[in-house]
Amino acid sequence: MILQGIAFYVFAALLVASGVMVISARNPVHSVLFLILAFFQAAGLCLLMGAEFIAMILVIVYVGAVAVLFLFVVMMLDINFRELRKGAMEALPLGALVGLILLAELAAVVGGWIVAPNVAAIAGAPTPSIDQVSNTQALGRLMYTQYVYLFQASGIVLLIAMIGAIVLTLRHRPGVHKQNIGVQIARRREEVVAIRKVTTGEGV
Amino acid sequence: MAEFWSGFLLPLIIMVLQILAITVPLLVAVAFMTYAERKIMGAMQMRQGPSIVGPFGLMQPFADGLKLFAKEQILPEGANRVVFYIAPMLTFFLALIAWAVIPFDYGVVLSNINVGVLYLFAISSLGVYGIVMAGWASNSRYAFLGALRSAAQMVSYEVSMGLIIITVLLCVGSLNLTEIVRAQEKVWFCIPLLPMFVMFFISALAETNRAPFDLPEGESELVAGFMVEYSSAPFALFFLGEYANMILMSAMTSILFLGGWLPPLPFAPFTWVPGIVWFALKIAFCLFTYVWVRATVPRYRYDQLMRLGWKVFLPLSLFWVVLTAGVLVTFGWLPK
Numbered sequence: 001m002i003l004q005g006i007a008f009y010v011f012a013a014l015l016v017a018s019g020v021m022v023i024s025a026r027n028p029v030h031s032v033l034f035l036i037l038a039f040f041q042a043a044g045l046c047l048l049m050g051a052e053f054i055a056m057i058l059v060i061v062y063v064g065a066v067a068v069l070f071l072f073v074v075m076m077l078d079i080n081f082r083e084l085r086k087g088a089m090e091a092l093p094l095g096a097l098v099g100l101i102l103l104a105e106l107a108a109v110v111g112g113w114i115v116a117p118n119v120a121a122i123a124g125a126p127t128p129s130i131d132q133v134s135n136t137q138a139l140g141r142l143m144y145t146q147y148v149y150l151f152q153a154s155g156i157v158l159l160i161a162m163i164g165a166i167v168l169t170l171r172h173r174p175g176v177h178k179q180n181i182g183v184q185i186a187r188r189r190e191e192v193v194a195i196r197k198v199t200t201g202e203g204v
Numbered sequence: 205m206a207e208f209w210s211g212f213l214l215p216l217i218i219m220v221l222q223i224l225a226i227t228v229p230l231l232v233a234v235a236f237m238t239y240a241e242r243k244i245m246g247a248m249q250m251r252q253g254p255s256i257v258g259p260f261g262l263m264q265p266f267a268d269g270l271k272l273f274a275k276e277q278i279l280p281e282g283a284n285r286v287v288f289y290i291a292p293m294l295t296f297f298l299a300l301i302a303w304a305v306i307p308f309d310y311g312v313v314l315s316n317i318n319v320g321v322l323y324l325f326a327i328s329s330l331g332v333y334g335i336v337m338a339g340w341a342s343n344s345r346y347a348f349l350g351a352l353r354s355a356a357q358m359v360s361y362e363v364s365m366g367l368i369i370i371t372v373l374l375c376v377g378s379l380n381l382t383e384i385v386r387a388q389e390k391v392w393f394c395i396p397l398l399p400m401f402v403m404f405f406i407s408a409l410a411e412t413n414r415a416p417f418d419l420p421e422g423e424s425e426l427v428a429g430f431m432v433e434y435s436s437a438p439f440a441l442f443f444l445g446e447y448a449n450m451i452l453m454s455a456m457t458s459i460l461f462l463g464g465w466l467p468p469l470p471f472a473p474f475t476w477v478p479g480i481v482w483f484a485l486k487i488a489f490c491l492f493t494y495v496w497v498r499a500t501v502p503r504y505r506y507d508q509l510m511r512l513g514w515k516v517f518l519p520l521s522l523f524w525v526v527l528t529a530g531v532l533v534t535f536g537w538l539p540k
Contacts, residue, residue: 003212027284029287029340030287033287033337036333052317052318052319053319053322056319056322056323056325056326057322059326059329059330060322060325060326060329060366063326063329063330064325064326064329064330064332064362065329065359065362068332068333068336068355068358068359069359071333071336071355072336072352072355072356075336075340075348075351075352076352134318134378135318135319136318136319136379179507179508181508181511
């Protein structure tokens with residue numbers, strides 16, 4: 001039990017610290033690296049709660065795919081960091097407002113727990129205990145039965161976002177030579193190679 | 205004090221010994237893998253390979269290691285010092301921690317977690333960070349180009365790899381690696397899922413940046429890609445990490461498709477051999493195929509690599525997921 005406590009505080013402290021470093025690091029690449037560290041700490045916290053599936057998916061999706069593309073873009077961009085910092089001060093009130101709203105919402109949730117301690121139990125679906133059914137199975141049962149329509153709807157939303165991104169960025173450039181592998185493999189020797197005897201001084 | 209000893213210190217010591225029991229043989233295997241690769245490629249190209257140091261050149265990997273660590277460490281000017289040194293460490297570290305969930309025989313596993321496959325998949329998808337960080341921190345064009353290629357390549361092939369893993373999971377009904385191997389007691393998955401097996405192997409080649417997908421290194425165009433600025437011990441760490449990753453991917457292929465520690469036929473002369481030997485033989489077979497491919501196939505062009513990943517493997521693996529699910533449901537073969 002005491003080990004779990006130590007682990008929790010290590011993860012939590014590192015999570016907050018790396019979150020602070022994300023916004024305070026001077027180099028944006030360092031920011032992204034700290035963001036990845038923060039994702040890891042969050043995955044560690046999920047593991048401590050016994051949510052092993054969520055923890056692994058967090059690492060696979062966010063660290064393994066999203067953050068790679070983040071890093072990709074940030075490394076490719078050639079930004080003047082001082083220019084960027086000037087703009088940051090102008091956006092500060094808006095950012096503070098968003099932060100305040102989130103904080104108020106968190107406070108409302110925690111307050112709800114204190115006022116009515118059984119509210120969490122009512123809101124949460126009745127999940128069986130971990131020794132009876134594994135984490136993955138419990139999630140699957142819930143998602144594909146009770147919440148199947150919401151699950152499908154979120155899938156469609158993601159699909160639309162994907163199509164939108166493709167439509168926005170797709171442009172047909174004329175004059176680009178592309179390889180058609182099927183055509184290339186289907187070519188026969190007789191069609192493209194001709195062997196001729198060249199007599200000296202006359203050419204082909 | 206006695207409670208502290210039996211409840212905390214003793215398990216810790218046992219755990220450390222177990223970790224050493226996995227890591228030390230792994231590193232020895234890595235050393236001899238480099239030797240085996242040079243020997244096999246030598247035989248395929250009708251030359252001798254290393255033959256001077258020790259009997260049959262067996263001591264060659266250790267001589268190479270000694271040479272590498274005795275060399276001068278060079279930090280390029282303008283390089284990002286911290287990230288430059290973290291990158292090889294990360295590569296090596298990730299190549300080692302994945303072995304925590306690999307079952308070597310029934311019950312012989314360091315940590316038998318429920319989501320073993322996801323853990324392996326997560327670790328293998330993190331491998332790209334070592335390369336990207338190395339390429340960026342080196343502050344060199346060649347290294348950076350190698351890093352960019354690697355990032356795009358590994359993200360592309362991960363998608364089809366994930367779908368292939370899902371196909372296997374559909375047939376097993378569990379994400380636990382031990383359960384996956386036990387589900388193959390009747391038939392290894394490489395027989396009913398043969399196209400998936402081939403695609404998984406090719407994706408594993410791309411995921412470990414091996415020939416014919418070794419564009420991030422691409423010595424004929426990028427000198428040595430992301431590794432170009434590294435020397436001495438950091439380079440050795442990259443090298444060890446890369447080969448440990450190859451062995452890991454071979455182990456993953458054996459577990460998912462070749463029945464892990466199971467003997468090829470479930471009766472007498474085969475069952476006398478311990479499971480760990482079968483597992484090692486299967487890994488060795490996959491590694492031999494890695495080297496075989498490297499000695500045979502020319503390097504892919506980059507656009508062809510992307511086309512193969514997105515336009516061939518992704519639709520095909522998606523189709524197989526649907527097909528497998530359909531067959532399992534229709535015939536009522538879904539695992540309970």
